[in-house]
Amino acid sequence: xxxxxxxxxxPARSAAQPAPAPQARKVRGREERGLGASLAxxxxxxxxxxxxxxxxxxxxxxxxxxxxxxxxxxxxxDDFSLHNYTDVLSHSDLPKWFLNTxxxxxxxxxxxxxxxxxxxxxxxxxxxxGSRQLMWTFLVTxxxxxxxxxxxxxxxxxxxxxxxxxxxxxLAYATTxxxxxxxxxxxxxxxxxxxIDEAGRVDGLTPFGTFWRLIVPLAKPGLAVTAFYxxxxxxxxxxxxTQFMQSDxxxxxxxxxxxxxxxxxxxxxxxxxxxxxxxxxALVFMLVQRSLVSGLxxxxxxx
Amino acid sequence: xxxxxxxxQTDKTARGEKSPRPARVSALRRSWEKHWYAWAMxxxxxVVIAVLVLYPLGYGIYQSLTDANESNVASTIGxxxxxxxxxxxxxxxxxxxxxxxxxxxxPRLVWTILWTVSCVAxxxxxxxxxxxxxxxxxxxxxxxxxxxxxxxxxxxxxGVFAWRLMLNSQYGVFNEIIxxxxxxxxxxxxxxxxxxxxxxxxNVWIGIPFNMxxxxxxxxxxxxELYEAAEMDGASPWQRFVNVTLPGLRPVTNxxxxxxxxxxxxxxxxxxxxxxxxxTGDTDILVTFAFRKxxxxxxxxxxxxxxxxxxxxxxxxxSTFYRRSTLKSxxx
Numbered sequence: 001x002x003x004x005x006x007x008x009x010x011p012a013r014s015a016a017q018p019a020p021a022p023q024a025r026k027v028r029g030r031e032e033r034g035l036g037a038s039l040a041x042x043x044x045x046x047x048x049x050x051x052x053x054x055x056x057x058x059x060x061x062x063x064x065x066x067x068x069x070x071x072x073x074x075x076x077x078d079d080f081s082l083h084n085y086t087d088v089l090s091h092s093d094l095p096k097w098f099l100n101t102x103x104x105x106x107x108x109x110x111x112x113x114x115x116x117x118x119x120x121x122x123x124x125x126x127x128x129x130g131s132r133q134l135m136w137t138f139l140v141t142x143x144x145x146x147x148x149x150x151x152x153x154x155x156x157x158x159x160x161x162x163x164x165x166x167x168x169x170x171l172a173y174a175t176t177x178x179x180x181x182x183x184x185x186x187x188x189x190x191x192x193x194x195x196i197d198e199a200g201r202v203d204g205l206t207p208f209g210t211f212w213r214l215i216v217p218l219a220k221p222g223l224a225v226t227a228f229y230x231x232x233x234x235x236x237x238x239x240x241x242t243q244f245m246q247s248d249x250x251x252x253x254x255x256x257x258x259x260x261x262x263x264x265x266x267x268x269x270x271x272x273x274x275x276x277x278x279x280x281x282a283l284v285f286m287l288v289q290r291s292l293v294s295g296l297x298x299x300x301x302x303x
Numbered sequence: 304x305x306x307x308x309x310x311x312q313t314d315k316t317a318r319g320e321k322s323p324r325p326a327r328v329s330a331l332r333r334s335w336e337k338h339w340y341a342w343a344m345x346x347x348x349x350v351v352i353a354v355l356v357l358y359p360l361g362y363g364i365y366q367s368l369t370d371a372n373e374s375n376v377a378s379t380i381g382x383x384x385x386x387x388x389x390x391x392x393x394x395x396x397x398x399x400x401x402x403x404x405x406x407x408x409x410p411r412l413v414w415t416i417l418w419t420v421s422c423v424a425x426x427x428x429x430x431x432x433x434x435x436x437x438x439x440x441x442x443x444x445x446x447x448x449x450x451x452x453x454x455x456x457x458x459x460x461x462g463v464f465a466w467r468l469m470l471n472s473q474y475g476v477f478n479e480i481i482x483x484x485x486x487x488x489x490x491x492x493x494x495x496x497x498x499x500x501x502x503x504x505x506n507v508w509i510g511i512p513f514n515m516x517x518x519x520x521x522x523x524x525x526x527x528e529l530y531e532a533a534e535m536d537g538a539s540p541w542q543r544f545v546n547v548t549l550p551g552l553r554p555v556t557n558x559x560x561x562x563x564x565x566x567x568x569x570x571x572x573x574x575x576x577x578x579x580x581x582x583t584g585d586t587d588i589l590v591t592f593a594f595r596k597x598x599x600x601x602x603x604x605x606x607x608x609x610x611x612x613x614x615x616x617x618x619x620x621x622s623t624f625y626r627r628s629t630l631k632s633x634x635x
Contacts, residue, residue: 056453118345150594152366208343239594278457282456
């Protein structure tokens with residue numbers, strides 16, 4: 001795994017650094033940078049940081065103001081309060097949507113991780129007829145546009161009376177979560193040395209025993225990352241949730257649209273809700289992101 | 304593979320040889336004995352995929368061959384059950400779409416491709432640029448990195464709402480910012496051209512962090528010695544970038560470009576949520592267009608299914624072709 005874990009060991013090579021000057025100038029070490037290069041570097045990064053952070057900062061800023069702050073942002077500074085937050089938490093369905101989203105996202109994650117862990121392991125360690133086809137299926141389902149399955153699933157769920165039902169939405173999300181989790185976990189299992197399995201087998205464990213007692217404990221960080229990521233994906237899904245759920249079962253992504261309507265959006269509530277939704281998601285994300293990218297790209301490069 | 308060999312394998316094969324069974328059956332049996340652990344482990348996933356993905360996919364393909372819509376599919380309203388009355392129409396839907404007779408497909412396809420190419424090019428290009436900048440010793444590095452991945456950490460629909468607030472034509476802060484730089488203000492969410500620029504901008508903003516972090520990981524896996532050797536040979540920084548960095552990043556960039564194309568082609572949230580219903584349809588990509596077809600007005604299930612299958616076929620053809628050509632270039 002080439003993961004981004006070794007920050008400190010990163011070589012300091014600078015593309016902006018001029019080629020070694022041959023003559024009289026003070027010789028500069030490879031690791032150093034001139035003042036101009038330094039300014040350019042930090043200047044660019046500060047600009048990029050501003051662009052990256054501004055929309056989030058702006059919606060936070062507006063959320064602190066009165067109702068019409070989005071029309072007159074200046075007002076926020078005069079009338080600065082958490083009023084929108086207390087308001088939206090006590091006078092809207094936001095707490096209910098929150099609960100709905102936690103149930104659906106949690107269910108999806110549990111289903112995805114438990115079902116996919118063994119499959120990821122089997123594909124990672126054993127050569128068996130069908131393993132290539134299975135990996136191929138995992139890959140292709142990642143490619144499915146949501147529209148391919150949404151219509152048939154919608155009609156099927158309506159036949160089974162699973163529309164407007166937690167289980168129905170969880171099953172719909174499982175169509176992407178299960179292959180995704182299997183794909184990610186195969187990547188993580190690939191990083192655990194095979195010798196560990198062999199040692200376990202020599203000591204008389206069955207393949208399943210090896211998996212359960214040796215590999216799962218070692219792969220816990222990978223399992224956690226996969227779980228968090230599929231949680232976050234379900235947390236932010238829009239298309240299925242919009243069609244499948246009625247107002248009592250709205251998830252956050254659908255519910256927030258009842259504030260941010262096309263006509264006459266209520267930006268005070270929308271912005272406060274946005275921040276409330278973002279904080280837990282962003283915290284979880286920041287915890288897992290380092291291992292996430294290596295998992296996503298490793299699966300792709302190795303297969 | 305040692306892990307898959309079952310303990311009783313040898314004596315069972317020996318027994319199998321004694322009994323005069325047809326060779327195929329015993330081969331099947333041996334295969335079963337050798338692999339049943341693996342098969343048992345993948346069964347749950349195989350079942351889920353079969354029931355939740357393959358079956359609906361088959362159902363979708365079937366629907367795309369019918370004229371199903373909201374008024375003729377089976378439905379139950381209260382105690383009243385209405386049976387399905389839609390008919391099988393063969394490839395008519397596909398012909399209707401692909402021949403251009405519905406006058407929507409090709410304009411949407413052109414815009415979808417334009418949208419995918421510009422988004423992916425900007426995301427990968429800018430992501431790589433930032434990764435190269437971040438990949439060096441400097442003060443505040445951790446801070447920059449954390450701030451730069453913020454757009455990815457925020458759920459995408461929240462990012463889209465933040466932009467929608469900023470891009471509001473009347474009160475949006477974005478117009479104020481660009482006029483301060485001397486650029487003309489735009490009705491970002493109103494006119495088709497401005498809408499297109501706006502959705503690309505928002506999607507690039509959301510997509511850069513993933514590319515940046517992925518490339519950063521790739522950069523750290525390029526051996527330092529290569530740079531030292533290149534420097535010894537008198538390569539300029541630009542030459543080092545082109546001849547050492549880019550080839551070293553190829554496995555990573557190949558993967559992120561492929562993922563980026565698939566994700567962008569299928570990107571639903573940005574377009575659907577940024578514009579809501581304030582759109583003439585000009586800014587719809589294939590996916591959002593098919594979604595509106597399926598769920599607004601009289602739901603055209605067959606038409607939406609046809610679009611879905613066509614989109615999937617396009618993506619599969621593209622990724623097969625892409626993987627072939629990148630494999631070739633990696634081996635060359």
